[in-house]
Amino acid sequence: MKVIIRQSAKGLSAYVAKKDIEEAIVSQEREALWGGSVTLKNGWVLDLPEMPSETRLPVTVVARRRGEDD
Numbered sequence: 561m562k563v564i565i566r567q568s569a570k571g572l573s574a575y576v577a578k579k580d581i582e583e584a585i586v587s588q589e590r591e592a593l594w595g596g597s598v599t600l601k602n603g604w605v606l607d608l609p610e611m612p613s614e615t616r617l618p619v620t621v622v623a624r625r626r627g628e629d630d
Contacts, residue, residue: 561576561623562623563606565618565619572585574606583602594611594612594615596608606625607623607625608623609622609623
């Protein structure tokens with residue numbers, strides 16, 4: 561699914577267009593963010609693709625939601 565990762569004064573957030581939701585990122589597996597998983601405030605865990613650590617935000621990526629087969 562396509563996800564927009566954004567940085568704001570409140571921290572990182574993820575907008576999932578397919579579901580029309582935006583949630584704060586409450587934890588991340590890797591310090592560099594990319595190539596690991598992030599947990600959203602609503603409990604979803606998203607696996608993010610490998611990208612250079614200096615990737616500028618906002619950015620649209622294709623992420624996979626754990627536990628979802630599509």
